[in-house]
Structure formats: structure tokens, C-alpha cells
Amino acid sequence: MSDYKWPDPATRPLLGKKISRVDGPIKSSGRAKYTYDYNPAGLLAGKILRCPYSHARITSIDTSAAEKMAGVKAVQIIQKPGTEIFWAGDEVVAVAAVDEPTAEDAICAIKVQYEVLPHFVSDAEPPKNIAATSGPISRDDFEDMEDNQVPDEQVIAAIKQNGISFHPDEKYLKDAQESGVDPKVVEALRTAKYAEAAATSRSPYKKTAAQTQGEPDKAFTAAATVSEGLYGASCITHCCLETHGMASEWPSGNDPAASHGTSLLVHCSTQNLSGIAPQVAEPMGIPAGSIRVMQQYVGGGFGSKFSPDRWGIATAQLSKSAGGKPVKIMLERDAEQEVAGMRPSAFARVKIAADKSGKLVAWESRSWGTGGMGGGGTPPLPYIFEIPNQRKQNIAISTNQGSARAWRAPNHPQAAVITMGAIEDLAAKMNIDPLDFITRNLELAGPRAPIYRDELPIAAELMQWKQNWHPRGDKSAGPVKRGLGLSIHTWGGRGHNSDCDLTIHPDGSVEIKMATQDLGTGARTIIIIVAADALGIPMENVKLLIGDSRYPVSGGSGGSTTSGGVTSSTRRAAVDARNQLFAKVAPALKAQPEELEAVNATVRVKSDPSRSLSWKDACAKLGAMPMTVRGKNPDKSKPPDLTNSGVGGVQTADVSVDTETGIVRVNKMVAVQDCGLVVDVKTAESQVIGALIMGISYALYEEKILDPVTGRMLNPNMEFYRLAGIADIGELKVHMMTGKGYDERYVIGLAEPPVVSPGRRFRMRWLMPSASACRSCR
């Protein structure tokens, strides 16, 4: 059996070192080509006419003037008259023209009439005592309740009281039961009364989770200290610098037989290269296998680029109408901000209690938030700490705005803001240093507690916490007050399914093919590191081919799953290829294959390194044909599992607040982060630093602001949707947990966890807009 296990520190020349990203030169020289840069001969410019109202019904569309314009090649109605539109900026008509100005003129020439309907865009605190639901339970309602773990008895009561507005057949009921729905709930569905969904507008508020555990009332009564507060985080957008977009072309016009198996060629700005073709195939009515998707570089995604989206499908339709010519649509900045993704808001009124010793005993929260029409997520409250007595209720608010999309570590940043804020207020009320308070309560922190126990002292030392922390109330003179904040976080990060083909050529060159993507996280770099490390050759000898759906399938880059996925399959492929090469080389070295090792670009006998062949000479033993090996992840036939789930991190911040102006300045931030075995320390540190900066940005500067009167986003641009700049970031220190206790946990993803905590440490400027953004400063 091959030994796929990650090698020990002594036998890994590249793993765990600081190595520059391999695509650094092509990016810094401006030669990297993104989807936005795709510019083939004959490219047609696509544009979208968008609905200006946040809730409306299309009554008529007249495209005749646009169709007659010189240079206009195709017009595609995306949503027909009669369609109800639920958010401003939704797509109505697409056009393709010889250039962008002509396409813009064509859009202006299209006449669309709307019946404007009432909208609702507020995520302010919902009224008390809202009904659980205001009509029969729809299929979405039911599935939301299950997803949000609403207690079975509440689901059954709601079904009995309100009836259901869908007809669950036996297959649906069987699937539900097999997926874990309680048999009593399934029976309630089977016998439920059917009722027509109300035609009138429904309440925007929906209770999505209500849970009680332990005896919260009793625990609050018996507690030594109880603290109450209001905490939360506003809606923000993904604000990808490369806007969403896609280019489509039918290489041989509309004749698939003449196009070498590719009917449709797509360039898409995506985090999900292998997953795009199936999503395009269905609306286009062609086999997914005849669609080729390509992308070399992507200018940010952060969770928002998993789908071809309606505009992407429109490029394929427009191209088809235009005789197969390439059509590209990249969103304008305002559309990007308004419809291409946002992180749901989450707010909560929290009551939290501890006993005399400072141990957490009770939690109560009433949370709410919006993620557009879908209502928003349910933050996992209380975050990290399994407080024994809890009562919690979440209310999802449906609002007329572009839908939420996954945003790095979905729901975790919001949960961290709410929970850590409440804990720090409670600690302050008890005159306990929050570092001590959190340390005292680590037994409630679940399986990651030992990691936090390792990390907290390091974070404290790097921040000089003991020297610099002071109880609330900065007594220094002047309006500028200074204070420290602290937060801990967690995430999963197990590697996704990923296949790769690794080929060793007789000339010694090595090639890897994988239909994955590098979002700037360093995926290219770590794949090459893993392969070169296992084969004992320089990284320059390994050519990596990604970004083409014709390569072996690899998962989408979301949820910090890519590092574990691509490194595991690469490791298995490299070890198998190396062993097959050893079998070919062993006779020449008068040794058994298992006696060989690949080190320093040679293949040699472990016990007698003088018996060796250069890597090139060794590969020549393959004969005329190259050797290709398929690596897979997961692969139970090739243990061990090379990836893992569950990381812990600690962050601290030193912040000053001008209490007269409300201006906040970040003096210093510290991140101590675990992600199992770190493949490349350099890009890993960059990832964590980037998360700190993104955290400063979303905590202090960003907010998607909706106008209650028009229902439109007031800041769909980059001057009023402000990102943090280089002047806003202060000193940043990162410490990666490596070595014993961490390396043997194997590779775990890193993109989500470090971005969870930053929001918490600056506190809620929306609560204290002009006085103080950091309570520890007060």
C-alpha cells in the first residue's frame, strides 16, 4: 500500500515553507487575462436593461426601435410582460451590438412599461408578537423550517393550524423522511389540509427558528450577573472588483457537428468552473458535455460567483441569435452592487448571564435580518459557546432587494458580532478582563477548545494585552480614546471532491490537469508545491493546467474547501506516479522499488544515495510513452483522509475612537489562526492578512443602504460604497499555528475563518454613530 500520508517535516522540502505564489509575475505585470479581458475578434458587446422599480409587474415591452438600430445584432427578452419583479435591477431585456456604445443606445431605445407595486426594504426590528406565518405553509416555508431546525412539534402545529399550499406526493414524503425529517412531521404533511396560497401580499416577517434548551428562566433568575444589549451587522455587498459576467460563443455557428464536440464555448468569471456547464445546459437545451467552460483568472468572488446567472445565460442566447458570434456581458458597477450578491444583515437583542465565578449560564436572543426576498440566514447563536440554558428565536425578513449570496463564512461573522459583543458586555459588567472571561469559559467552546487554549496566550502576547488592556472608560485626556477587543471563531473547511490527472513525461517534465480555479488564494501554488514535494523536483518542472472544464472535475471554491480538496488528490496522484516510476527505475539501480526515494531531482536508493539517477534519466526509463495517474479526493481506497474539518482562530484589535467625531482608527490587529497543515505559509499569511483588512472594511466602512421611499440602493458605486484603503489598516500581525498538534490534522481550508472575527472587535457603529465605536474605549 502506498504511503499517501503527508510527510514529516524532515522529509518535505517544500511543504510548509514560505513560497511566493506562482502566478505572481503574470498578475503583477498585467498579463493575466480575466473573463473581463476576453476580447476575441468579432466580439459583440452585451448589455442588460434592468427594472428601475423594487417591486413591479411588467406590462409591456417594445424592442422594435432597438432591433432596427444599426449595429444591433440580437435582442433577447429575459422576463416577459406579466412577470412580477421583486427587486430593482432585475433583468428584463438583453441586447448584443457591435460595440458597447451601440448596445447602450439600444438599451435606451427599448420601451418597457411597469405596474409599480408596493415594496418593503426595511430590516429594522420586527414588531413584537408577529404571527408564526400568515397563511398556509408553502413548500419553501416547510423546507426553511426544516433547514433551520425548527422543533418538530412547532412544525406540526404550524402545518395543522395553517394547512399547506402544496401537494406533497409519496416520493416527496419518502425523500423527506430519508433526509432526516421526523416521521411525525412527514405524517402531518401527509394528512395536512390543502389551502390556496393567499393572493394578497404576505407579511415580510417569518419566524424561522425557535429553540429552547435547559431552563433559561430559572438560570437567569439564579445568575449572579445578567447583561442585555442590542448587537448586529448590516447588509454588505461582495463588491468583486471584476464584476460578474460571462462570454458565450457557438464556435461553428449553430452546427454542433462541425465544432469538435463543443457546441458552446463559455468564458465565465466564476468560483465554480466545473459546475457551470450543467447550469447552462438546461436552459440552453443542450448536453452539458458539449459546453466548454474556461477561465484562467478571476477578480474576486467571495461566495457570489457559483452560477452563470441570468446574464450569463443571456450571452448564450444572444450569441445563438447572432449566428454564434461571441457575446460578452460584464455587469456595470451599479448592477454588481445592487443584484450580484450581498451578505444578509443580522441583529439581535440578547440577554446573557453568568454565575459568580464568571461561567456562562444562560442565553436568550431574539434575532432578525434580511437577505432579500429569501429572508436571510439564521446566525448560529450563541456562537462557539454551548451555553447550557438557551432560548432563541430568529425572524427572517423578506425585502425587495437582490438576493443574498454566500459571503465568506456564511452567517458566522454575524453570529460573532452578536455573541462576542454580548460576552464582552457581560464581562465588563462583572469587571473581568474579556480575555480571562473567554478563557474561563473555554470548556463550553466545544471540540476546538484546546486550539483556543493554545492560541489565546499567543494573541495576547502579540497584542501585549496585559500591558495595554484597561477596563471600560479610557481616563486619558482628550477626545480620542483607545481600547482593545477580542474575538474567537471557527469554521469547517474540509476538502471538496477533486480529481486531477498527473502526467510524467519521458523527458522529465510533469503536467497536472484539474478543472479548478485560483481565486487568488494560492490554489495554483499549493498544487504545484504538493506535487513537486512528493516527486522531489523543483516547482518549475511542474506545469499546472487549470481553468478548463475539459480537465478532470474539481469542486467549486466555496466554504474553504479547495485547499484540502486539490492538495489531497494531487498528493495521491503524485505518490502513485512516483511509485510507478520507481518500479520502472528500480532494475537500473539494482534495488527494489520500495527502497527508492525521489530527492533533489534524483531518484536514488535510500540506503545508498550514491546509486542514483537524475530525475530526467529516471523518467527516460518510462520509454516512449508518458504515464498519467488519476488522483481523487475523497478516495477511501487510498487512506488516510488527507484533509480535515474544524479550525479555530483568535483575533485581537487595538482601536482608537475620536468620541467627538466618531472616527475610528485601527492601530493594530493580531490574528492567530489554525488551519491544520499549512502547505504554503506565505500565501496562508496573506489570506489571513487579507481577511483582517476585509474585516476592517466591512466593520467600519461598508453598508448596502436602501432607500425606503424608492426601494433602491443608494450607494451602488465605489465612492459611497466605500472599501477600506491603504490608509485605514494599521499594523497587522499574523501567527499561523504550525508544528505538532496542527500538522497531523492535515490540510484544512483557510478562506473563511479569519474573516469571521473582525466585525466583532470594532463593535457596532450603527448603534453609536457619533460617540464610540468601541465600547472598551469608553
Added chain:
Amino acid sequence: MKDDDAPKTDQHSGLTRRDFMKISGVGVAVPLVLGPTVVHAAGEEVAVFGPGKAPIALMVNGKKLYAELEPRVTLLDALRDNFNLTGAKRVCDRGVCGACTVLLDGKPVYACSVLAIDAQGKSITTIEGLADGDSLTPVMQAFVDHDAQQCGFCTPGFVVATTHFLQQHPNPTAEDIRRGLSGNFCRCGTYDGIRAVAL
């Protein structure tokens, strides 16, 4: 659909009498050269292009490049769409983020906020013009060494801005960097590396 891809070149004037009156007041149009119409406005003779396409010549990275463009086309779009110089990126498209930074007569400008016709007669340097062939300039190499990039979409703009900044501030202070490089935004969070590049 009308199949007419012919460039809408404005060979003569493109100005209506009403437009002309708005611009020139009581002035008199005096064509001095072939090409754009010239009008007298605010005491000066002004060349008027458009509204159709007009022939435009740009000096980009030391080479004269020609295109026929409508006057509303920005320098950024001309570089990207007509000359396939895609290093400068379109991000905010309204003079905020710096991803489209190029040098105009040696000074950094947001190419999204300069009309292509206004860039005529000036020397334009894009990221592609900073290095010879596939080599890297010291600033580009420093971006690699300090890992001052992730997705890389803001990087070319930052490299151009940093190159000019370091010419102006060979030994910058932290405060110089805060001020001098605050005209560019990054979403991935690479400012710490960029600070290291500048220092």
C-alpha cells in the same frame, strides 16, 4: 435587425446648426484642418468631434495607435477594447478605485475618467509599457516578493500607481504611503504587502 457594421465615422462635422450655436455663441466656424470641425468658443478655436465615430491617434507605450471611436469612449475602453491592452481594469468606471491607472505624460490618471480623444497628443504608458517583454520591473518583482496581490485584479493599477509614487518619493515615510497610495482600492486585502513594496 439592420445589418450595418460600418463604423459611424464622422468625416466632416457631425454638428447640427443648433449644436454649433450652443457652443460658439456668436463665433464663426473656421475649419483649419481636415477632420474635426473647428468652432470658436470661449475665445478659442476648439475642435469638435462626433457624435459619430472620429479617427483618433494615441501614443501608447511609445507606439502610435489608430482607431475610429465615438467621442464618448473613454481612454480605458479604447485601450482595452480597441488595442487589447487589458492590464488596466474597468472596476468602478467613475474615477474612484484606481484599477485603471495609467500614466499620461508621466502622471498617473484614472483612464476611465479621461476621454480617448482628450488623450491624443499625450504620451500614454500602461502597465504593459512598464517592462520589457516578459521581464518584471523592480516594482513588479517586489509585488511578487511581498505577496502584494491575491486575485490580482487591482494589481496592475497599483503597480502603475506605486511605480510613479516611488519615483516621486524614493524614500517614503509611512505617512507618504498612506497619502500617496490611497487612490487605489483592493478587495482581497493586499495593502500590507503593498506597504512593504513601497517601503
